[in-house]
Amino acid sequence: MNHSKTDLMHLFLGEVEPDALFQSKLLRACGGIHALWEMSEDEFLTKTVEVLHPETAMELYAKRDVGFLSGKLDRYEQAGIGILYPEHPAYPAQLLTIHDPPELLYYKGNPDILNRHERCIGIVGAREADTYGREIATYFASNLSRRDVLIVSGLAKGIDGAAHTGCLAADGDTVAVLGTGIDIPSPRENLRLYFEIEERGLLLSEYPPGYPGGIYTFPRRNRIISGISHGVFVVQARERSGSLITADLALEQGRQVYALPGRAGDDRSVGCNRLIKQGALLVTTPDDIMEDLFGVSAMEKRRTEEVPADTHRKNNLAPLEKKVYSCVGLDPVSVDDIIRACKIGVTGAISILYRLEQSGLVKQVRRGWYIITDIAEAIK
Amino acid sequence: MFSKVLSSAVAGVSGTEIYVEADVSDGLPMFTMVGYLSSSVREASERVRTAIRNSGIMLPPKRITVNLSPADIRKDGTVFDLAIALSCLLAAGLVPEISLDRTMILGELGLDGSIKPVNGVLSMVHHGYSDGITDFIVPSANAREAAIVDGARVFGFSRLSEVLEFIEGKANVRPTVYEAASEEETSTDLPDFSEIRGQEMLKRGLTIAAAGFHNVLMLGAAGAGKSMLAKCLPGILPKLTFQESIEVTKIYSVSGLLPDTGTLMKNRPFRAPHHTVSEYALTGGGAIPRPGEISLAHNGVLFLDELPEFKKSALEVLRQPMEDGVIRIARVQASYTYPADFMLVAAANPCPCGYYPDRKRCRCTPRMVSAYQGKLSGPLLDRIDIRMEVTAVSGDALFEEASGETSESIRMRVEAARKRQEERYAGEKIRFNSQLSGKMLGTYIRLSDSQEEMLHACVTSGDLSARGVYRVMRLARTIADLSDHDAIGDEDLTEALFFRNSNLPIEGSVIL
Ligand SMILES: [Zn+2]
Secondary structure (H helix, E strand, O other): OOOOHHHHHHHHHHOOOOHHHHHHHHHHOOOOOHHHHHOOOHHHHHOOOOOOOOHHHHHHHHHOHHHHHHHHHHHHOOOOOOEEOOOOOOHHHHHHHOOOOOOOEEEEEEEHHHHHHOEEEEEEEOOOOOOOHEEEEEEEHHHHHHHHEEEEEEEEOOOOHHHHHHHHHHHEEEEEOOOOOOOOOOHHHHHHHHHHHHHHHHEEEOOOOOOOOOOHHHHHHHHHHHHOEEEEOOOOOOHHHHHHHHEEEEEEEEEEEEEEEOOOOOOHHHHHHHHHHOOEEEOOOOHHHHHHHHOOOHHHHHHHHHHOOHHHHHHOOOHHHHHHHHOOOOOEHHHHHHHHHHOOOOOHHHHHHHHHHHHOOEEEEEEOOEEEEHHHHHHO | EEEEEEEEEEEOOOOEEEOOOOOOOOOEEEEEEOEEOOHHHOOOHHHHHHHHOOOOOOOOOOOOEEEEEEEOOOOOOOOOOOOOHHHHHHHHHOOOOOOOOOEEOOOOOOOOOOOOOOOOHHHHHHHHHHOOOOOEEHHHHHHHHOOOOOOOEEEOOOOHHHHHHHOOOOOOOOOOOOHHHHHHHHOOOOOHHHHOOOOOHHHHHHHHHHHHHOHHHEEEOOOOOOHHHHHHHHHHOOOOOOHHHHHHHHHHOOOOOOOOOOOOOOOOOOEEOOOOOOOHHHHEOOOOOOEEEHHHOOOOEEOOOOOOOOOHHHHHHHHHHHHHEEEEEEEEOOOOEEEOOEEEEEEOOOOOOOOOEEEEOOOOHHHHHHHHHHOOOHHHOOOOOEEEEOOOOOOHOOOOOOOOOOHHHHHHHHHHHHHHHHHHHHOOOOOHHHOOEEEEEHOOOOOOHHHHHHHHHHHHHOOOOHHHHHHHHHHHHHHHOOOOOOOOHHHHHHHHHHOOOOOOOOOOEEEE
């Protein structure tokens, strides 16, 4: 197949270490990507003597071969993998504003979504989030994406997965930035999500196919999440967690940091509470983020896109059902809690909760524990 | 002279008749025993001769040959001692020739002429009586147990000399009459449901399990009270029927685990083998075949705490008995069948340390946690109808009144549900809803169109597997039986859906 020269020369750059700082150093030494592509082997060896070991340089130069690179690009295309580089029209414009943007990005899915939205938000947080944290992440992601915001996260379990899920459920656009090669679905828990995002969103990685993740790749990946975004929302974060690294990077990159407040003493929220103390914007509703992103007036215009809550079903509940429903909130309550609060029997409680679950008003997060589904109502 | 008397051996948990023949003839003084004997039976020659001498009788210095038949059964143990002694004395003409055709003789001899108890007396007497044997000479310590068999004339003795006096008509011995155990003998230290505060959902789930003999899985952090709840279970299970009671008592008798009083077992067994248990200890077997834990749990509860800690091979061997209600053990000498119809109650922690997702206490890596929870799958789990999450009772509930319903009161409701099942399955081989096969479901369980639709919707949404539908139907039938409903009500079905064994995640994990 015929490939553009630009594609080939960027792919050539990908043959060196997948490290943006190193790659840009190499480019500077050679005087830009075009010069790099056109120069002779001797010239290449001379110009890169400061950056590369001569033997490595020779090995590398041998790969500057149209046949070799075309073949590689063919194989990528067959596997559904494409590449992006700063000159590429689909390359996220916002990412170019950071000091070390990736020279080469691999993707699966639809790259056009990257520049389709006026605003983009990164949603990150603890892998071991609790039900509350995951529900908040899901709700914010679906609410914001309905209002034309692009949602970026890292496909980790916990908050990341919940954010992607919420976005997909609202038919929104979502980007997952991986810390491994683009073709490696991980973690195991989010296998289905990986394929779903490939089909309906975008998977992105600066690591070539087959590249295994390492301790340094995930933190590096975080700079891309915050780099693509206009702001980063931290839902739940422990002390010294990856999410805090992302928040720090976001601040360095001049992005806004939003944080969900948590209870004092709650392990999962220590990080968020500290961010708030240090000046992050305290956020309890999606409107808080919208207002900051777009300003009050623009936000009001977008408000109409919010899906109205199903008040009809709620208003037609029998008195006892209403009583049970009023006991369910964002923190999971158990059947036994309901029995005590409503003074009803176990069989009655189970059957009322089942009906509420069937009509979509509550949901079971684990056996015998319920939360309400209308989170907008709960956090109003 | 020649004589022949009747004794018995145990095969599996059933008795099998063994004939003991003796021949006394002129020749060099010798004592020979033949008939496919284990070494413990060969040693009987010493015990028997010494016991006879110490009872004040001298065997003539002749050639004595003892044969145990039938020849194809390997004889093991000491139960034949008394029969061997009597047949020798008869053949030697040292006791009056009387007819012992319809008498079974069981017991081990001590060197001093005492008669010691043996295992499996109930099985042997039960089998002998059904074969037309009317009189039983047994060790006095086993007499009460033997007398459980209604109609059998049981004579208990503690010395060989007493047996001889009885045969000679010198002593007037009355048959032992079985007395049911007195209250204090049966009173147990079972914990009572009324002692557990809160946990209404769990109590309800266990009530349903008890009513339909459904297998249960309980998940929850260490210290949430899983084993306490499991231990309460026998207290709400229906009382053993006489038939079941005999089955259980036989197993305990054969295992030598019957209480000294030798009475019929009235309470359903509760067995809780440790997770280090070997396959053999679970299934039974060994050189001298003995019932394993699963048979000791027959008609009762087998509690496997910390299920993921059990060896895979140990859980593997539970599959076949859970299907068939019996365990077959093949040995070179013979193969045995032990009853093993138990209710499985399994408990599992969320992670190896037991405290996940409480990260203040749990330091297990995510990989360890998912590997641990991954063990909770496979064919064994497929046989479990009810799954419940156990959470330690919150502070609020701890200070409220306990629900007050006692195990006894719950048991009455369970008994009523059981009675309904007994009537329904009168013509079938099964006794409980949980034993309904896929084929029988159609005959015994009818759902309304809207209920069918309800299940269908669950299947379509991927919430319920095809096998899951059967489990839900069986459960719904039990719940309806508890509510005294002839037809399954909508509430019964929703409750069954609630308690069914599904793959809802354990808190903190995304996918189980
Ligand atoms: Zn742990």
